[in-house]
Amino acid sequence: MSEKTTESLEALRTQIDAVDQQLLDLLRQRLDLVKQVGHVKHEAGLPIYAPEREAVMLSKRRAEAEEIGVEPQLIEDVLRRLMRESYRSENKSGFKQLNPDCGDIVIIGGKGHMGQLFTEMFRLSGYRVRCLGEGDWEQAPKWFEQAGVIIVTVPISATCELIRQRLTELPPHCILADLTSIKSEPLQAMMKSHKGPVVGFHPMFGGDVKSLAKQIIVVCHGRGQVQYQWLIQQMEIWGASLVEACANEHDEAMQTVQALRHFSTFAYGVALFDSQADVEKLLQYSSPIYRLELAMVGRLFAQNPKLYADIIYAQTKSIEKISSYANSYQSLLSLLESGDREKFINKFIEVSNYLGDFAQQFQQESRVLLQSAADMINNR
Amino acid sequence: MSEKTTESLEALRTQIDAVDQQLLDLLRQRLDLVKQVGHVKHEAGLPIYAPEREAVMLSKRRAEAEEIGVEPQLIEDVLRRLMRESYRSENKSGFKQLNPDCGDIVIIGGKGHMGQLFTEMFRLSGYRVRCLGEGDWEQAPKWFEQAGVIIVTVPISATCELIRQRLTELPPHCILADLTSIKSEPLQAMMKSHKGPVVGFHPMFGGDVKSLAKQIIVVCHGRGQVQYQWLIQQMEIWGASLVEACANEHDEAMQTVQALRHFSTFAYGVALFDSQADVEKLLQYSSPIYRLELAMVGRLFAQNPKLYADIIYAQTKSIEKISSYANSYQSLLSLLESGDREKFINKFIEVSNYLGDFAQQFQQESRVLLQSAADMINNR
Numbered sequence: 001m002s003e004k005t006t007e008s009l010e011a012l013r014t015q016i017d018a019v020d021q022q023l024l025d026l027l028r029q030r031l032d033l034v035k036q037v038g039h040v041k042h043e044a045g046l047p048i049y050a051p052e053r054e055a056v057m058l059s060k061r062r063a064e065a066e067e068i069g070v071e072p073q074l075i076e077d078v079l080r081r082l083m084r085e086s087y088r089s090e091n092k093s094g095f096k097q098l099n100p101d102c103g104d105i106v107i108i109g110g111k112g113h114m115g116q117l118f119t120e121m122f123r124l125s126g127y128r129v130r131c132l133g134e135g136d137w138e139q140a141p142k143w144f145e146q147a148g149v150i151i152v153t154v155p156i157s158a159t160c161e162l163i164r165q166r167l168t169e170l171p172p173h174c175i176l177a178d179l180t181s182i183k184s185e186p187l188q189a190m191m192k193s194h195k196g197p198v199v200g201f202h203p204m205f206g207g208d209v210k211s212l213a214k215q216i217i218v219v220c221h222g223r224g225q226v227q228y229q230w231l232i233q234q235m236e237i238w239g240a241s242l243v244e245a246c247a248n249e250h251d252e253a254m255q256t257v258q259a260l261r262h263f264s265t266f267a268y269g270v271a272l273f274d275s276q277a278d279v280e281k282l283l284q285y286s287s288p289i290y291r292l293e294l295a296m297v298g299r300l301f302a303q304n305p306k307l308y309a310d311i312i313y314a315q316t317k318s319i320e321k322i323s324s325y326a327n328s329y330q331s332l333l334s335l336l337e338s339g340d341r342e343k344f345i346n347k348f349i350e351v352s353n354y355l356g357d358f359a360q361q362f363q364q365e366s367r368v369l370l371q372s373a374a375d376m377i378n379n380r
Numbered sequence: 381m382s383e384k385t386t387e388s389l390e391a392l393r394t395q396i397d398a399v400d401q402q403l404l405d406l407l408r409q410r411l412d413l414v415k416q417v418g419h420v421k422h423e424a425g426l427p428i429y430a431p432e433r434e435a436v437m438l439s440k441r442r443a444e445a446e447e448i449g450v451e452p453q454l455i456e457d458v459l460r461r462l463m464r465e466s467y468r469s470e471n472k473s474g475f476k477q478l479n480p481d482c483g484d485i486v487i488i489g490g491k492g493h494m495g496q497l498f499t500e501m502f503r504l505s506g507y508r509v510r511c512l513g514e515g516d517w518e519q520a521p522k523w524f525e526q527a528g529v530i531i532v533t534v535p536i537s538a539t540c541e542l543i544r545q546r547l548t549e550l551p552p553h554c555i556l557a558d559l560t561s562i563k564s565e566p567l568q569a570m571m572k573s574h575k576g577p578v579v580g581f582h583p584m585f586g587g588d589v590k591s592l593a594k595q596i597i598v599v600c601h602g603r604g605q606v607q608y609q610w611l612i613q614q615m616e617i618w619g620a621s622l623v624e625a626c627a628n629e630h631d632e633a634m635q636t637v638q639a640l641r642h643f644s645t646f647a648y649g650v651a652l653f654d655s656q657a658d659v660e661k662l663l664q665y666s667s668p669i670y671r672l673e674l675a676m677v678g679r680l681f682a683q684n685p686k687l688y689a690d691i692i693y694a695q696t697k698s699i700e701k702i703s704s705y706a707n708s709y710q711s712l713l714s715l716l717e718s719g720d721r722e723k724f725i726n727k728f729i730e731v732s733n734y735l736g737d738f739a740q741q742f743q744q745e746s747r748v749l750l751q752s753a754a755d756m757i758n759n760r
Contacts, residue, residue, distance in 0.1 A: 001424060001426070005420060005423070005426075008420045009417065009420055012413055012417050012420070013417070015413050016410060016414065016417075017440075019406055019409050019413065020441055020459070021444065023403070023406050024441065024444055024448065024455055027445075027454065027458070028448050030399045030400070033395050033396050033399065036392050037389065037392050037393070040385060040388045043385070046381070053393075057397075057400075061404065064401065068405075068408050069408070070404060070411065071465060074407065074461065074462070074465050075403075078403070078407070078458050078461060078462075079400070081454065081461070085451060204665070206669075208747060218665065243664065243665075249661070250665060253661050253662055253664070256655070257662060257665065257666065260648070261648065261673055263712070263716075264644055264647075264648060264709070265673075266712070266728075267712050268641065268705070269731045269735070270708045270712060272734075272735075273730065273731045273734045273735075274704065275704060276734075277636050278633075279735065282636060284623065284633070285584070285598060285623075285625070285633045285634060285637065286584070286637065287584035287585055288584075288585065291745075292676070292746075295743075295745045295746040296672070296746060297735075297742070298735055298738055298739045298741070298742020298746070299669075299739075299742050299746040301731055301732040301735050301739045302732070302743040305725045305729050305732070306725060308728060309721050309728070312724070313719075313721060319713075319716055319717060321655075322716065323713055324654065325648070325651040326706075326709055326713050328651040329644070329647040329709060330706060330710075332647050333706050336643075336692065336693075336699055336702065337699060339693075341689050341693060344692070344693075345686060348681070348688060349685050351652075351653045351681055352681040352682070354656075355652075355653075355659065355677075355681050358678050359679075359681045359682040360682055362674065362677070362678025362679055363679045363682040365671075365675045366672075366675040366679040367588060
């Protein structure tokens, strides 16, 4: 490199460093301002996530960016990242307590990931929370007596039995809820065991999220919505989007989602193991998309095996779905072995037509994600 | 909402808007500065991607962020997003031409996505590029005579035959290269057809990337590395990371990656189709992780069916891998149907141990990606 080049680069980099420092100061300022917004909302009991305000703000910024020749998507991505940070820090200032007189919140299974998360959210909102673990059943009657809400979040395989055997004598005014990833059976069990308000929730995220902002919680109504409406609003204050669903419909979709997809990912991990594939080498040749897929396989196997078996074994219908997938796979394999390329292509087109506009939408979405993936993984 | 709350929120939001405008100005300034860096590098023929400089810069910013109480990951993510933008715009200012005297670049199959991308990169670097499509074979002898580099990027099923039949009389000094996703056979075919320099590349990305910065290109050496070394350096100037590999080893890994994984994704799409699952409804209940997986399925079916069949049918060994996966799947299904939960859990633990530290690493990576996914998809 010539001396002139080195000098020019050094001078420019010094200027970039100066801009970066200003940038950092602005990020600090913005986070502080949003924190103040959080305090005001906290006082007023407003949800931390305001989709309309966000949409308006982003579209203004995009227009301003366009005017000065900055790619609108750039400012949107930067602001979204900043907002994510803000939501995380808003947890720290706590949340408005919507129903101070409701009594205790008892979380059965509060020591699991999801239980811990909800325990924290309730505590941040000023509620007294009691976590009922396996060794605490002696205390249960006393705790239930003072409870306004009882939430069941134990392994899926134990949920219904626990409800049927242990939760038959709750105070009639008490709200009984669960966080299980299937809804129909637990909801039926709760309705049978308890005469008071009953509601089923399915948080559509892992217990490792840092904030509930923008996260989806499916709600399946049981009985006494008027009495538990505040609980739904409390979750909205945490930033969650509550989506109403019919329990059966939810479970049907979940079987496809969880059992089928997870199982095929599971089988992929087993196939890698069976062939003793060299993961290090696979990674070396991995494009972002494959790296991402491998990450999904790895993520599954970083979970608790028992919880995973619970999900798979939770419903007999899952096994039907899984075996129907196995059939699709086998018939495709025969097609492949027959060497009938034309037929293979026709099958492809058939599925492509069935997915219709979704295929395009998915491609668009995955492109954005793959860019993030490339940013990250190519910097190992 | 009380009047006081409304007023407080309005006042804070006005301040946030002001900060955002300063932020936008800074982004503009930074992009301009990096553009100037691009010009200097262009003149000097330096690669646009400087990993060490990036790493040093990021670690300084992280430290500064920590000092003023900003999450270090926040500034890193924002800067990475900015850098991605810069790389994209650096394409516009063109690239240093490393070998002006090399003659023409002939790209056989230059009208496909990957061909177009490389055509653009060579043109941005000042080379004359000729795209040889199916109807242009009459011109071929004349074009080949003036060519310094001939790059084959036709569908995988046609590659070897084309090399064997059409590329037997190239000028001896001319570099013959290909961009096929398998390497062993095309490389052998090129070595046999051509006596001059031969090299195989496998770009590990789709033709839809906007910049080659940080993208990986696998290189399998054939013959005459001294003569084609400049070509590798030219790709590095574009920002790519060149990774050397042995062709057989590469293909072995690719079979696992492409055939196996892609095929299982393909089968998943078919299974959805066979059961006529309601995609709209699936999406409604989709957590970010499933949305991401569904996006991968959709992405596959947005591709050209013929290209896809080509990849699957490219190597007979792929079919072996696919059928071994089918066996893993079937035996897991039997295990599931037997109801032997203990055995299922043991299998899980076995694979988990085999993945070892990778499982944790993948989980970490996927968490970051899922956050981006959640930011994006929950704002539909």
